[in-house]
Amino acid sequence: MPDAHPKTGESRPESARDRLIAAGVEAFAAKGFHGTTTRDISSAAGMSPAALYVHYKSKEELLYQISRTGHEATLQLLRESRASSDDPAEQLLAAVREFVAHHARGHTRARIVNYELSALSAEHYEEIRAIRRAINQEMRQIVESGVARGMFHTPNARMTALALLSLGVDVARWYRDEGEWSHQDIADHYCELALRMVGARA
Amino acid sequence: MPDAHPKTGESRPESARDRLIAAGVEAFAAKGFHGTTTRDISSAAGMSPAALYVHYKSKEELLYQISRTGHEATLQLLRESRASSDDPAEQLLAAVREFVAHHARGHTRARIVNYELSALSAEHYEEIRAIRRAINQEMRQIVESGVARGMFHTPNARMTALALLSLGVDVARWYRDEGEWSHQDIADHYCELALRMVGARA
DNA sequence: ACGGGGTAACTAAGCGCTTGCTTATGTCAG
DNA sequence: CTGACATAAGCAAGCGCTTAGTTACCCCGT
Numbered sequence: 001m002p003d004a005h006p007k008t009g010e011s012r013p014e015s016a017r018d019r020l021i022a023a024g025v026e027a028f029a030a031k032g033f034h035g036t037t038t039r040d041i042s043s044a045a046g047m048s049p050a051a052l053y054v055h056y057k058s059k060e061e062l063l064y065q066i067s068r069t070g071h072e073a074t075l076q077l078l079r080e081s082r083a084s085s086d087d088p089a090e091q092l093l094a095a096v097r098e099f100v101a102h103h104a105r106g107h108t109r110a111r112i113v114n115y116e117l118s119a120l121s122a123e124h125y126e127e128i129r130a131i132r133r134a135i136n137q138e139m140r141q142i143v144e145s146g147v148a149r150g151m152f153h154t155p156n157a158r159m160t161a162l163a164l165l166s167l168g169v170d171v172a173r174w175y176r177d178e179g180e181w182s183h184q185d186i187a188d189h190y191c192e193l194a195l196r197m198v199g200a201r202a
Numbered sequence: 203m204p205d206a207h208p209k210t211g212e213s214r215p216e217s218a219r220d221r222l223i224a225a226g227v228e229a230f231a232a233k234g235f236h237g238t239t240t241r242d243i244s245s246a247a248g249m250s251p252a253a254l255y256v257h258y259k260s261k262e263e264l265l266y267q268i269s270r271t272g273h274e275a276t277l278q279l280l281r282e283s284r285a286s287s288d289d290p291a292e293q294l295l296a297a298v299r300e301f302v303a304h305h306a307r308g309h310t311r312a313r314i315v316n317y318e319l320s321a322l323s324a325e326h327y328e329e330i331r332a333i334r335r336a337i338n339q340e341m342r343q344i345v346e347s348g349v350a351r352g353m354f355h356t357p358n359a360r361m362t363a364l365a366l367l368s369l370g371v372d373v374a375r376w377y378r379d380e381g382e383w384s385h386q387d388i389a390d391h392y393c394e395l396a397l398r399m400v401g402a403r404a
Numbered sequence: 405a406c407g408g409g410g411t412a413a414c415t416a417a418g419c420g421c422t423t424g425c426t427t428a429t430g431t432c433a434g
Numbered sequence: 435c436t437g438a439c440a441t442a443a444g445c446a447a448g449c450g451c452t453t454a455g456t457t458a459c460c461c462c463g464t
Contacts, residue, residue, distance in 0.1 A: 016413075016414090030320065031236070031320060032234050032235075032236055032237075032320070032321075033234075033237075033238035034233070034234055034236035035235070035236035035320075035321070037448080037449070037450080038449085038450060038451075039448090039449090039450095047413095047415085048414070048415045048416075049415090049450085049451085050414075050416085050417095050452080050453090051414055051415075052451095053450095053452080054413060054414070055413090056414080058450080058451080059450070059451090075405065075445080105372070115375075118233065118234070118237075119234075119237070142350065155391070155394065156391055159383065159387075159391050160391075160395070162376070163369060163391075163392070163395055166369060166372040166373070166375075166376065167365060167368060167369055167372070168206055168373060169375075169425075170368040170369070170371060170372040170375075171368070171370070172444065173316070173317075173368075173372075174364070175370065181361065185361075186361070188256070188358075189357070189358055189361050189362075189365075190365070192357065193362070193365055193399050194420075196398040196399055196401065197395050197398055197399060199398065218439080227455075239422080239423065239424080239426080240423080240424060241422090241424095243422090249440075249441090250422090250440070250441050251425085251441090252425085252426080252427090252440075252441060252442085253439080253440055254425095254442095255424095255425065255426080255440075256438085256439060257439095260424080260425080261424070261425090297444070391463090405464100406448100406463105407462105407463100407464095408461105408463095409460105409462095410459105410461085411458105411459085411460075411461105411462105412435090412457105412458090412459085412460095413456105413457085413458085413459105414455105414456085414457080414458100415454100415455085415456080415457100416453105416454095416455090417452105417453090417454090417455105417460095418451105418452085418453085419450105419452075419453090420448095420449100420450100420451100420452105421448105421449080422439105422448085422449070422450100423446100423447080423448070423449075424445105424446100424447090424448100425444105425446100426442080426443105426444085426445075426446105426458090427442105427444085427445095427446090427449085428439075428441100428442090428443090428444105428445085429440105429442085429443100429457085430439105430440085430442100431439085431440080431441095432437105432438095432439090432440105433436105433437100433438095433439105434435105434436090434439095
């Protein structure tokens with residue numbers, strides 16, 4: 001909303017900010033933050049190098065915007081999954097299905113979200129860490145509520161919750177668009193794995 | 203073996219090559235290949251920038267040596283686990299325990315092995331990919347042999363094997379030395395998770 | 405209808421610095 | 435003397451980012 005265009009409204013093809021974000025996502029995911037130059041990004045967005053600085057203070061701020069919106073989308077996805085039912089097993093299935101599909105479909109963005117944290121400034125990193133803690137807590141509460149109701153059986157609910165997230169995050173590392181499994185196939189199989197991991201079959 | 207020292211034998215504190223490797227591991231893991239300068243590496247190894255080129259052709263060749271030995275160690279670990287027993291369940295437990303402990307204890311090296319592949323040259327990348335395929339196959343054969351003997355029950359043995367490796371690899375991403383769980387704790391819990399994932403309790 | 409003034413987006417050129425790597429030279433054990 | 439190892443100095447190229455200037459478009463008093 002900071003760049004809502006006063007007159008063109010919806011017919012505008014794509015804002016310069018968005019094109020820079022899209023170019024940054026591709027480049028950072030492919031070559032990493034430090035392996036990407038501001039010239040890579042701006043030329044992929046069809047601009048001169050200086051144009052990047054009209055819209056973002058620095059290369060790092062572009063990374064931060066990508067990372068922040070990516071983390072917030074992931075957190076929201078887990079919150080909605082947990083709110084979708086009162087049954088922990090249903091919550092778990094929704095969370096795993098959405099989380100895995102999100103990391104497969106958006107593997108490019110997800111790689112930046114999960115593997116480029118060390119390129120953030122100290123302040124930005126702290127902000128992102130807070131979102132990551134909230135993400136962990138969502139999954140933990142699903143598993144712990146299932147254990148509390150006697151529906152799940154695991155000797156260490158926190159580590160199991162971490163393993164579930166870990167499994168989903170790593171999909172972004174190995175997933176390929178040309179692969180033989182669709183993100184649906186993967187999400188379905190991972191739902192089955194998740195039920196087994198939490199010990200849902202008493 | 204290319205730099206076996208003729209006389210000092212075992213009392214030699216550490217060769218220059220090894221110090222460069224150690225410095226490279228730390229730097230690459232902390233800031234990534236492109237975020238690390240040759241001056242970072244050489245000064246951490248207590249040498250001038252030019253000394254790196256006495257021992258390695260380029261910064262990329264140093265990365266390659268780290269990546270190759272790391273991959274080979276991982277492959278060997280899985281081969282030994284599989285050879286340690288005829289029982290697929292025993293093989294699985296040995297493989298998961300060793301693989302997870304290896305990725306926790308050696309998380310610094312493991313991060314380079316798994317997250318810095320795109321910085322390798324095309325030729326080196328192909329060589330590493332071959333080792334990675336062999337690693338996948340080891341785990342796959344454990345799971346498939348368990349299914350073939352009716353001891354494991356999973357609808358997609360290949361995806362389950364991939365998930366097991368994925369779970370272990372991702373330990374290197376989140377593991378911290380200061381964390382409250384030792385690598386033994388994690389390995390034990392992950393063994394339990396692995397048995398559930400493959401459906402070992404018929 | 406018109407022109408002056410303000411604003412936002414963008415570029416060409418380039419600054420100061422750092423990069424990976426090389427060269428010339430020295431040192432020292434065998 | 436030789437050869438392996440190290441360094442000081444530095445090169446060409448590339449880096450993130452800045453500056454000065456141009457263009458396009460808005461509002462608004464006359």
